[in-house]
Amino acid sequence: MSAYFPTMGLEIHAELLTKSKVFCTCSAEFGGTPNSRCCPVCSGMPGTLPVLNRKAVEYIIKAGYVMNCEISRFTKWDRKNYFYPDLPKAYQISQMPRPVCLSGNVKINVNGEEKTIRINRIHLEEDAGKLVHDEVNRISLADYNRCGIPLIEIVTEPDFHSADEVIAFMEKVKLLLQYAGICDCKMEQGSIRCDVNISIAPKGSTELGTRTELKNLNSLKAIAKAIEVEIDRQEEILESGEHVIQETRRFNEALGETTAMRSKEDAHDYRYFPDPDIPPIIFTEEELEEIKNSIPELPEQRVERYVNSLGLKKADADIIVGDKKVCDFFDEAIAAYNNPKAVANYIVGELTRRINLGEADMENLKFTGADFARLVELLQTDKLSQSNTKVVLGKMIETGEKPDDIAQKEDLWIKEDNDLLAKTIDEIIANNPKPVEQYKNGDKKVFGFFMGQANKALKGLASPKAIQEYLTKKLEE
Ligand SMILES: [Zn+2]
Numbered sequence: 001m002s003a004y005f006p007t008m009g010l011e012i013h014a015e016l017l018t019k020s021k022v023f024c025t026c027s028a029e030f031g032g033t034p035n036s037r038c039c040p041v042c043s044g045m046p047g048t049l050p051v052l053n054r055k056a057v058e059y060i061i062k063a064g065y066v067m068n069c070e071i072s073r074f075t076k077w078d079r080k081n082y083f084y085p086d087l088p089k090a091y092q093i094s095q096m097p098r099p100v101c102l103s104g105n106v107k108i109n110v111n112g113e114e115k116t117i118r119i120n121r122i123h124l125e126e127d128a129g130k131l132v133h134d135e136v137n138r139i140s141l142a143d144y145n146r147c148g149i150p151l152i153e154i155v156t157e158p159d160f161h162s163a164d165e166v167i168a169f170m171e172k173v174k175l176l177l178q179y180a181g182i183c184d185c186k187m188e189q190g191s192i193r194c195d196v197n198i199s200i201a202p203k204g205s206t207e208l209g210t211r212t213e214l215k216n217l218n219s220l221k222a223i224a225k226a227i228e229v230e231i232d233r234q235e236e237i238l239e240s241g242e243h244v245i246q247e248t249r250r251f252n253e254a255l256g257e258t259t260a261m262r263s264k265e266d267a268h269d270y271r272y273f274p275d276p277d278i279p280p281i282i283f284t285e286e287e288l289e290e291i292k293n294s295i296p297e298l299p300e301q302r303v304e305r306y307v308n309s310l311g312l313k314k315a316d317a318d319i320i321v322g323d324k325k326v327c328d329f330f331d332e333a334i335a336a337y338n339n340p341k342a343v344a345n346y347i348v349g350e351l352t353r354r355i356n357l358g359e360a361d362m363e364n365l366k367f368t369g370a371d372f373a374r375l376v377e378l379l380q381t382d383k384l385s386q387s388n389t390k391v392v393l394g395k396m397i398e399t400g401e402k403p404d405d406i407a408q409k410e411d412l413w414i415k416e417d418n419d420l421l422a423k424t425i426d427e428i429i430a431n432n433p434k435p436v437e438q439y440k441n442g443d444k445k446v447f448g449f450f451m452g453q454a455n456k457a458l459k460g461l462a463s464p465k466a467i468q469e470y471l472t473k474k475l476e477e
Contacts, residue, residue, distance in 0.1 A: 004200040004238065006231050007208055008166060009158035012173060014183040015127060015149050015191040016059045022126050022150035023050030023093065023278075030189050034143035042126075042148035044088030050277055052077075056150035057281065059182045060100045060124045061291045063152055066176045066298060067119050069104030071288055076280035077124075080270045085142050086128040094153075096272045098280075099123035106176070108168040117169050118157040127151045152182075158197065158208070163227040167220050170194060171322075175299045178324040187219050194223060199244070200234045209234070210244040214258060216251050226251035230258050302327065310340040316348045325362040332369025337377045346376045350393060359397060366400025375403040382463030388412040414463050421462045425470055428453045439475050450475070 024041035104119035129147040174185040199211035249258040306317035
């Protein structure tokens, strides 16, 4: 057991899903040929004037509501000055004293326990460009496509005391932003990024230790690992009688270590001052009310609806809602075949199994929710056996063909050949006098044995229902 406990706070940057950038009409889509989505405004030409994107403001207000923040009735923008090639204007338009959102909170569940994480503030700013460092030719290239994409920065209070809490919070925030339609939260594309402020102190201490800031964390796995190694590093320093230096550290995932980036001494003085080009905004109650009412159904409400109105098990509803792609897929499926329980079962069971095995990928499914629903319907209505349903699903994942076409082409339909059914079951009964005896003496459990034998022999040729009926009739004779 360690003699120290960690305390952490987060700064999360999330790119908003607006069509255009925050101060110009350039496309805000991810990627693109370098510097193909730029104009004089976002490349910082002198004499240009920014125009604030209304949608971006709407989105940050939504973010504030889903994280239970107070929305400022008066908000304004500031210039954060720094000279670095990823920002051609040499200042970033951000918000310092009057952010759009203040003091919110988000509930998380960690190992069965609920905990509330306080949000200090959420403000709106513009993203910077991307630098590519070419080590071979010893040059740096600048891509300004990302420059000016609207970004919200969510700053939490130092309420975290374990990596599990941080991960649970990140997962919750990702879901909230995705369901609210504000951010796609693709960590691998950098549309949501997280910096962790971390310090440790002796157990029982009421004072916090000196903190470091971890940057460059681009996956949940990296966040968990970086926290773990940074706690170890700080413990070692304190144990040897030294002091932790307040600094920014970069996490190197390949080496599994954090290294110093810059110390507090050379921290930037950003010389914030009000941006004279963007007028402050005063929101009316009506405007805020309208935005609040336009927020779509959030994850918790959805789980509740699935359990209460559709009769799903809470655990299944949690799994489905836990991934927005899966959830949209489920909705599409039950719109095509109104049997939520059966559809949910097959998603949580068979489809999830194949996703976990890496056979299927929700991002690139070749079939629709409606196709999947049809497959479940074929199983439910005894057109396909359990095992052949799995075969058809495998083909659907591979080729994207319709379930009926696959079943037809591969001759997988249940034949309902009554003569064959009777002949097979009669044989099984004749070959197993002992279990028959047991059954007749009241040991009804052996029925499972006969079902198993019959299913195996009649694989895909008869429906379980038909087998069960005939078997019951024969055994009761
Ligand atoms: Zn532009």
